[in-house]
Every structure is written in structure tokens, then in C-alpha cells.
Amino acid sequence: MATEYEPVIGLEIHVQLKTRTKMFCGCPLSFGDPPNIHTCPVCLGLPGALPVTNARAIHYGLMIGLALESELAPRSIFHRKNYFYPDLPKGYQISQFDLPLCSGGRLGDVRIHRVHLEEDAAKLVHVGESGRIHGSDASIVDFNRGGTPLAEIVTEPDLRCAEQAREWLNLLRVTLRQLGVSDVNMEEGSLRCDANISIRPVGSDELGTKTELKNMNSFRFIERGIKAEVERQTALLRAGEPVVQETLHFDPRTERITSLRSKEEAHDYRYFPEPDLVPIAITPQMLEAARAELPELPAAREERYRATLGLSADSAKLLADRAELAAYFESVLAVDSPEPQAVANWVTELAARLDEGDPAASKVAPAALAALIGLLSSKAITVGAARQVLDKLVADGGDPEAIVDAEGLRAMGGGDELEGIVAEAIAANAAAAEKIKAGNMKAIGPIIGHVMKATKGRADGGEVTRLVRQQLGL
Amino acid sequence: MSEATPTHGDTARIVRMTAKQLADAIGAGDVSAAEAFAAYRDRAAADDLNAFTWVADEAPPANGGPLHGVPLAVKDLFCTEGVPSQAGSRILEGYRPPYTATVVKQLADAGAPLLGKTNQDEFAMGSSNENSGFGPVRNPWDRERVPGGSSGGSAAAVAAGLAPWALGTDTGGSIRQPAAMCGIVGLKPTYGSVSRYGMIAFASSLDQAGPLTRDVTDAALLYAHMVGCDPCDSTSVAHPEQIALPSAERLDGVRIGVPRDRLGEEGLDAGVRAAFDQALATAEGLGAHVVDIALPHAAHGLSAYYVIAPAEASANLARFDGVRYGLRRDEDEGLLAMYTHTRHDGFGDEVKRRILIGTYALSSGYYDAYYGRAQQVRTKIADDFRRAFGACDLIATPTAPTPAFGLGEKTGDPLAMYLGDIFTIPFSLAGLPGISIPCGLSAGLPVGLQLAGPAFAENRILDAAYALEQAIGFAPLEIA
Numbered sequence: 005m006a007t008e009y010e011p012v013i014g015l016e017i018h019v020q021l022k023t024r025t026k027m028f029c030g031c032p033l034s035f036g037d038p039p040n041i042h043t044c045p046v047c048l049g050l051p052g053a054l055p056v057t058n059a060r061a062i063h064y065g066l067m068i069g070l071a072l073e074s075e076l077a078p079r080s081i082f083h084r085k086n087y088f089y090p091d092l093p094k095g096y097q098i099s100q101f102d103l104p105l106c107s108g109g110r111l112g113d114v115r116i117h118r119v120h121l122e123e124d125a126a127k128l129v130h131v132g133e134s135g136r137i138h139g140s141d142a143s144i145v146d147f148n149r150g151g152t153p154l155a156e157i158v159t160e161p162d163l164r165c166a167e168q169a170r171e172w173l174n175l176l177r178v179t180l181r182q183l184g185v186s187d188v189n190m191e192e193g194s195l196r197c198d199a200n201i202s203i204r205p206v207g208s209d210e211l212g213t214k215t216e217l218k219n220m221n222s223f224r225f226i227e228r229g230i231k232a233e234v235e236r237q238t239a240l241l242r243a244g245e246p247v248v249q250e251t252l253h254f255d256p257r258t259e260r261i262t263s264l265r266s267k268e269e270a271h272d273y274r275y276f277p278e279p280d281l282v283p284i285a286i287t288p289q290m291l292e293a294a295r296a297e298l299p300e301l302p303a304a305r306e307e308r309y310r311a312t313l314g315l316s317a318d319s320a321k322l323l324a325d326r327a328e329l330a331a332y333f334e335s336v337l338a339v340d341s342p343e344p345q346a347v348a349n350w351v352t353e354l355a356a357r358l359d360e361g362d363p364a365a366s367k368v369a370p371a372a373l374a375a376l377i378g379l380l381s382s383k384a385i386t387v388g389a390a391r392q393v394l395d396k397l398v399a400d401g402g403d404p405e406a407i408v409d410a411e412g413l414r415a416m417g418g419g420d421e422l423e424g425i426v427a428e429a430i431a432a433n434a435a436a437a438e439k440i441k442a443g444n445m446k447a448i449g450p451i452i453g454h455v456m457k458a459t460k461g462r463a464d465g466g467e468v469t470r471l472v473r474q475q476l477g478l
Numbered sequence: 479m480s481e482a483t484p485t486h487g488d489t490a491r492i493v494r495m496t497a498k499q500l501a502d503a504i505g506a507g508d509v510s511a512a513e514a515f516a517a518y519r520d521r522a523a524a525d526d527l528n529a530f531t532w533v534a535d536e537a538p539p540a541n542g543g544p545l546h547g548v549p550l551a552v553k554d555l556f557c558t559e560g561v562p563s564q565a566g567s568r569i570l571e572g573y574r575p576p577y578t579a580t581v582v583k584q585l586a587d588a589g590a591p592l593l594g595k596t597n598q599d600e601f602a603m604g605s606s607n608e609n610s611g612f613g614p615v616r617n618p619w620d621r622e623r624v625p626g627g628s629s630g631g632s633a634a635a636v637a638a639g640l641a642p643w644a645l646g647t648d649t650g651g652s653i654r655q656p657a658a659m660c661g662i663v664g665l666k667p668t669y670g671s672v673s674r675y676g677m678i679a680f681a682s683s684l685d686q687a688g689p690l691t692r693d694v695t696d697a698a699l700l701y702a703h704m705v706g707c708d709p710c711d712s713t714s715v716a717h718p719e720q721i722a723l724p725s726a727e728r729l730d731g732v733r734i735g736v737p738r739d740r741l742g743e744e745g746l747d748a749g750v751r752a753a754f755d756q757a758l759a760t761a762e763g764l765g766a767h768v769v770d771i772a773l774p775h776a777a778h779g780l781s782a783y784y785v786i787a788p789a790e791a792s793a794n795l796a797r798f799d800g801v802r803y804g805l806r807r808d809e810d811e812g813l814l815a816m817y818t819h820t821r822h823d824g825f826g827d828e829v830k831r832r833i834l835i836g837t838y839a840l841s842s843g844y845y846d847a848y849y850g851r852a853q854q855v856r857t858k859i860a861d862d863f864r865r866a867f868g869a870c871d872l873i874a875t876p877t878a879p880t881p882a883f884g885l886g887e888k889t890g891d892p893l894a895m896y897l898g899d900i901f902t903i904p905f906s907l908a909g910l911p912g913i914s915i916p917c918g919l920s921a922g923l924p925v926g927l928q929l930a931g932p933a934f935a936e937n938r939i940l941d942a943a944y945a946l947e948q949a950i951g952f953a954p955l956e957i958a
Contacts, residue, residue, distance in 0.1 A: 050803070051678040274845075
């Protein structure tokens with residue numbers, strides 16, 4: 005029997021911080037602007053220019069550290085990471101090495117190894133058909149991006165499959181988005197992810213030889229890329245060939261994996277402390293300021309909604325992932341403590357009608373949704389009628405009670421009127437009635453449909469079923 | 479322009495003044511700023527020492543600041559907007575930066591017009607100015623000798639009366655040593671007291687700008703307008719004291735520490751030793767107490783320096799890659815060829831040597847043994863000084879072990895060249911201020927006395943240097 009292998013995956017995530025200016029100079033951050041308009045002697049690496057650390061980036065770094073339950077270094081320093089490339093104007097990147105801002109931590113079921121701050125490289129544009137450096141006619145450099153603050157978040161190798169990696173990365177994304185520290189947009193490159201991947205026989209504690217997979221610029225490609233690499237490594241081991249430690253490129257178009265460089269070709273970055281910058285000493289005031297800006301984070305909110313409010317797992321996750329839904333949910337809850345799961349369900353209903361929009365910006369006031377839920381729970385209206393009222397609210401706003409009255413949507417009691425309509429429905433659907441009598445309750449559909457149509461959905465489904473059985477003598 | 483074209487007699491009078499005297503004369507209306515500028519511009523333009531790499535045509539509009547009209551020569555490595563700033567390197571030939579270094583801007587704001595850019599060892603790497611990509615500078619005391627380095631152009635220009643004063647930079651001795659060899663005053667300030675923004679970097683943790691001047695008063699005057707915390711330089715700090723013009727006549731009670739063990743170094747010229755001992759005797763005559771101090775780790779300073787400075791330089795010089803400015807070679811032959819050919823052709827031998835040393839010292843597997851260890855030595859040396867300054871107020875040494883040596887004499891032996899900075903380097907490693915003043919002659923060539931103090935003790939150093947300067951009465955080079 006063939007050996008079963010288990011993937012071991014760790015992620016390295018680069019997040020562009022949403023500061024007003026660059027990491028070490030006063031140039032504004034930008035995306036999509038004409039090339040080389042947001043530059044200065046510092047971010048162009050001109051002779052004699054010196055970096056000055058962006059205090060806001062440190063603040064965001066601390067917020068990330070707190071959110072990921074990291075240990076925050078009381079004193080951390082920047083290092084120079086030396087290598088030559090045209091997108092790196094100084095010939096070194098100012099990054100952090102052995103004294104990062106944040107060490108350790110956890111998000112969900114994945115441990116964090118470290119979080120450090122650094123500057124982004126400029127953007128190389130390869131002129132030519134391939135769009136990649138190989139085979140291009142020329143490469144030109146746009147320094148607008150150069151010097152954008154980055155937080156690099158490195159996980160421990162705690163992920164075990166591609167789907168889990170994708171799911172966890174999404175948790176990280178919503179966490180960072182709710183922190184307000186980044187746009188976390190993979191298409192625009194404000195969130196970038198590399199994966200370190202190895203496999204080992206199931207049950208083994210040892211780590212296999214890892215490869216580093218780069219250039220997965222969407223959630224879909226991350227999942228596909230990791231899957232493809234796990235398959236590649238599994239095939240190698242099954243064939244008795246070793247996995248070679250190397251850096252790999254995933255081509256999303258062909259889904260092929262190609263080697264960028266082997267371990268022997270790996271850079272010696274010659275890190276040493278950046279002498280142009282003074283150490284970052286974190287004061288209690290800085291920590292306090294970071295803590296004060298920390299919102300309730302998705303993981304904690306999900307847990308609270310489940311444990312304290314008794315929401316279903318799906319509802320808790322949906323609301324926790326989308327801060328605007330959670331905020332709306334809580335403002336409905338605050339109106340007059342309706343049943344939380346009902347509120348969650350109706351916020352979900354509302355969200356579905358708003359596409360990606362923020363319900364707070366819709367015409368549906370939290371009090372109106374609360375009133376609608378109240379009408380439903382007092383059985384004054386049926387679920388079907390409630391949906392109609394919600395449609396109205398989304399379109400025009402207003403008061404649910406008034407809409408119910410204006411549209412004649414109030415639920416019918418079990419009285420004579422309903423009995424008569426049920427009798428009509430049975431008469432009009434004789435074949436179905438026969439099947440029901442023969443014991444096939446599933447055939448009741450057309451009869452209920454008839455009643456609902458006749459009552460504009462005001463009839464209670466349970467009551468209708470009861471009356472059908474009664475009138476058929478069952 | 480008739481007003482700006484002084485007669486020969488006016489010129490001679492102007493260029494014999496110290497900068498302070500010239501500022502006073504301009505302030506009093508005896509000399510106009512235009513006359514002063516024209517006098518120095520003409521002399522600088524006729525420079526036959528190769529001290530200048532660029533000379534201004536005309537002065538910028540006058541602004542009436544405290545240094546109004548006193549022209550300033552600036553070492554090439556200070557960036558000056560629109561003006562060649564080549565750091566003595568062919569890789570930056572013709573480079574005109576889009577911005578001006580903070581300290582040059584401060585001095586311009588104080589009224590000192592930019593006279594010209596002065597020659598230097600390439601990227602400040604050298605002790606003789608022979609490593610310049612634009613040819614060596616000659617020492618005005620003896621044209622067959624070097625002016626010292628790396629601020630050799632600035633020192634020679636001031637000594638020869640081609641400029642009233644000049645800016646230099648000092649990484650391991652590059653202000654003090656050429657000042658000593660040219661018989662002028664050079665102050666290397668406390669690290670961080672002057673902004674480094676716009677100084678083309680050699681070794682960031684050591685580089686510091688400072689004045690090269692005719693006398694101690696001028697050094698104080700120029701330095702007073704250089705200090706300041708610059709928001710563009712994270713390593714700069716506000717000087718805790720107001721820099722005052724010196725006035726001390728006596729040194730009563732001042733304890734001058736002398737590291738006797740350091741004076742036994744091989745290669746200390748007998749004439750230098752004699753002038754140094756004479757200066758100490760003069761100090762005692764002014765009331766100073768000369769005390770012995772020990773600097774047990776200073777002997778390792780040179781080795782530590784030649785790891786740390788090249789390591790930082792190897793990174794600082796990586797930006798000269800042909801991509802954005804300066805020399806570019808063979809861009810059509812691919813990226814690697816462009817990099818290697820540009821750097822091969824653009825850098826001189828000494829620069830390449832130090833990039834190699836620095837790259838090696840930072841390499842994985844060697845970092846701890848070289849860079850890490852050198853930083854430990856640096857800490858030990860700083861501790862030595864902290865201890866020593868418990869027992870003395872100032873430390874005195876010869877500035878350099880020899881007077882100016884002959885052109886070409888040491889170019890074949892880099893290590894011999896490095897030894898020229900043996901007395902200045904330990905203070906640089908500790909970030910401490912030091913001044914070199916002329917204290918006598920050795921075989922007709924000037925000898926420098928180095929007076930160093932604790933961090934931010936510039937006022938104390940300037941006062942003592944002033945008292946000694948008056949007592950020594952060194953005769954500067956006759957300005958022809």
C-alpha cells in the first residue's frame with residue numbers, strides 16, 4: 005500500500021499598510037497613478053538621503069501585534085537586507101531581522117511566528133509580450149510603490165491542506181481589514197502571500213524538505229498553487245525521488261510550477277543593523293494608543309455570538325467576518341432585545357438584498373427590522389409576508405406595521421375564512437387530495453400553494469396543513 | 479560688476495582675514511559681500527592645487543545673515559542642488575543632485591555663499607586625497623606632498639587662502655588629519671550634533687560634518703551654525719549647549735589626559751613627538767594638569783574601524799548601480815553586465831577594496847567573527863573613554879603620527895596608509911568630538927595636536943584649543 009502523505013504549510017504574508025505616507029519618507033501612498041510622480045530623494049535612494057521611520061506604520065504594526073496576540077518587543081531595530089535589483093534603489097531593503105516588532109502569537113488555530121515591518125520595493129514593468137522578465141524587451145521602473153510600508157506576517161507551519169490555508173488567510177484578511185490597517189486587496193497587491201510547503205508521511209513528527217511557492221495573487225490561486233505543489237511533491241516521493249529545496253513560481257494561467265532558484269543560488273542578504281535609524285522603543289503610551297484603536301476582532305466576535313448569544317456557527321461567522329453586518333446586527337438587537345438568531349437570520353436576509361452594501365446605509369432602519377421581527381414572532385405576519393415587507397423596506401423604507409396594513413398582509417387566524425379557502429383548494433386539486441389520502445403527505449404542495457396564493461401568503465403553513473388533514477379525515 | 483572686481487591690494491587684504499574678521503568687515507561695511515566673493519572666486523578659479531572640483535561663477539542673492547558674504551568651500555560629497563556633487567568618484571561624474579544637504583542649507587541661510595566644491599578621496603575613503611577620481615590634491619606647504627585626506631581639498635583650500643573656511647567630513651579622521659597636515663584647524667563634532675542629510679555616505683555610524691578653518695574662533699563660529707536636530711536625520715540630536723566663541727586665556731585646573739601607552743606606537747615621527755610634548759608643556763604653563771590615562775582597547779580601534787566602516791560602506795555604495803544616476807555601462811548586455819561593468823569602471827581601487835572587505839565581513843558565517851566582534855570592540859573603546867573622562871577633562875594626542883608625506887609614497891601600501899588615522903579613529907568609534915590645531919613644525923611641515931572630549935563637550939574643547947592656540951602662536955602658511 006502506498007504511503008499516505010500529509011502536507012505541512014506555513015504562510016508568509018506581506019501586507020501594505022494604509023498609512024498616509026511611505027515607510028521612511030513623506031511621499032503619499034498611491035495605486036494606479038502615473039508612474040514616478042510620488043518620489044523624493046529618500047525613496048529614490050539618491051546619494052545622501054536618509055530614512056525617517058513613519059510613526060503611524062509602527063502604530064499599525066503594534067495593532068497587528070495586539071490583534072495576533074504577539075509579544076511586542078520593547079525595543080526593536082531595523083536591519084539592512086542587501087541585494088541588487090533594479091526595483092531596490094538603495095541596493096538594500098530596510099527590514100527587520102533578529103529583533104522584529106512582534107514575536108509569536110496566534111490567529112484562530114494557526115500560530116504566528118513573527119511580524120515585522122519593512123519597505124516595499126518599486127514596481128518593475130517588463131515591456132514585451134510575456135509580461136515577465138524573461139523574454140521581455142526592456143524593464144522600466146515605477147518608484148511610486150517603492151517605500152510603501154509593509155508588515156510581513158510569518159506563520160508557524162500549522163496548516164495541513166490548501167483549503168485550510170485559504171480559509172485561514174481569509175480570517176487574517178478580515179481581521180486586518182477590521183483593524184483598518186490595510187486595504188488587504190490581493191488584486192492590487194496590498195495583500196501578498198507566499199507559502200512554504202513540505203509533505204511528510206501521516207503520523208510523522210519530522211518536517212520534510214520545504215519549497216517556497218511565490219506569486220499566488222488571488223485566494224483561488226493560493227488554493228490551487230498549494231494543491232499543485234503538494235501533488236508534485238507527493239509524486240516525487242512516490243517515485244522515490246527527493247524534494248529539492250527551492251523557490252518556485254506558480255503560473256496561474258497554466259497552473260504550472262517552475263523553479264526560480266535553488267538553495268545554492270539563495271541570496272546571502274548580509275543583514276546588519278541599519279545605522280541610519282535609531283531603535284524603535286515602544287513606550288506605554290504607544291501601546292495604550294494601539295490598544296485603544298483595537299476593535300473587537302472577527303475571531304472573538306464569532307466566539308461571543310456563538311457562546312453568549314447562541315447564534316448558529318454559520319450566522320456567527322458571517323456576521324463576524326463582515327464588521328458592517330455585525331454592527332447592524334447589534335443595533336437591531338439594541339432596539340428591544342429580540343431573539344438573536346432571528347435577528348441574525350433577518351440581517352442575513354437583508355444583506356442578501358443589498359449585494360455587498362452596508363445595511364446601515366440602506367433605507368431599512370434597525371428599528372424597522374426589529375419591528376418586522378416582532379410582527380413575525382407574534383405571528384401577526386407569516387414568514388412569506390415578512391419577506392414581502394422586507395422587499396418594500398429595502399425599496400422605500402418606512403414602518404413595517406404600516407406596510408402590513410397597507411398591503412393587507414396581516415396573518416389570517418384559523419377561522420372560517422381559512423377553512424373555506426382550504427376546502428376550495430382541496431376541491432381544485434382533487435388528484436393531490438387522493439394521493440394524500442393514500443398516505444403521501446408530500447403531495448400537499450399544490451394545495452398549500454393554492455391557499456397561499458389565495459391569501460397572499462398571510463396563512464400560516466402549519467395551520468393550513470392541519471386543516472387539510474382534518475378536512476380529508478386523516 | 480566693477481564693484482565686484484577688487485583691486486589686487488583689496489584681494490590680498492580680504493584673503494588674509496580669518497572668516498570671523500571678514501564677517502565683521504562685511505558687517506561694518508569695510509568690505510562688500512560681492513568683493514569678498516569675487517576675491518575668493520578668482521583665487522579658487524586659479525587653484526593650482528587641484529583643491530576644487532567646481533567653482534561658482536557668482537554668489538547667490540545675499541540674505542544678510544550672521545555669516546553674510548563669507549564664502550564657503552564645501553567638500554564634494556555634500557549634495558548641492560544643481561551643482562556637481564560627485565564625492566570624488568567617477569561613478570558620479572557630472573551628477574547634479576535635486577536637493578541640498580541640510581548643513582549646507584543652514585549655512586547658506588546664515589549668509590555664507592557657496593564658493594565651490596572641494597576635491598576629496600573617493601567617497602571619503604583615504605588619508606591622502608590620492609584616491610580621488612579627479613586627481614590628487616597638492617599640499618600648499620610642499621606641493622610634492624599630500625594634504626591628507628579625505629577632506630584634502632577643503633584643508634588645502636583653506637591653508638592656501640583659496641577659501642576663508644570649508645566644510646569637511648570626518649569618518650575616522652578625515653577632517654582632523656588633513657587639518658594637521660595643512661597647518662589649519664579642523665573640528666570633528668560629536669556624532670549626531672550635525673545633520674548628515676545630504677552627505678553622500680561612507681560609513682553612516684561614523685560620518686560627521688565639521689569645519690576646517692584658519693583658527694579656533696572660525697571653527698567655533700562655523701560649527702555654531704551647523705548644529706541642530708534635523709527631522710530628516712533620525713540620528714541627529716539638538717546640542718545641549720549653545721556654541722560660544724572661545725575666549726579662555728588660561729587652562730587652570732583643566733586635566734588633560736595623555737594615553738602614554740598609545741604614544742609608543744611604531745611609526746610616531748620624532749618631530750611630531752617633540753611638537754606634541756612642547757604643546758603639553760605649554761598647556762601646563764597655562765595651568766593645566768597633564769595626567770596619564772589608559773585606553774586599554776584603543777589599540778584594537780583601527781582593526782574594528784576597518785571592519786565596521788567598510789561593512790557600512792558596502793551597503794551605502796550599493797546604490798551606485800547605473801540604474802538611476804551617474805555612470806552606466808553596457809545596459810544592452812543584460813542586468814548583470816550593466817551592474818558589474820558600471821561598478822568596475824566607476825569605482826577606484828580603494829573603494830573596491832573596502833566594498834570587498836565589507837561584503838566579506840557581513841557574509842553569512844563570518845558576521846559574528848568580524849562585524850559582531852568589531853562592534854564589541856567599539857563598545858569597549860567607548861567604555862574606556864567613559865572611564866578616562868572620569869579622571870580628565872580632555873584627552874590630548876598627536877593628530878597624526880607623521881606630517882604630510884610625499885605624493886605616491888604610501889599608495890602601494892594600504893595598511894601603512896591606514897595607520898595614519900591611528901590616533902583619530904578611537905574617538906570616531908566612540909562618537910566623541912575632537913579638534914586638531916597646529917602645534918609646531920616637523921622638518922618644516924605642520925604638526926597637529928588633537929584635543930578630544932566627552933560627547934557634546936565642544937565648548938570645552940574649543941576654549942582649551944583657543945587658549946593653546948594663542949599661547950603656541952603657530953605661524954600659518956603665508957598666503958601668496
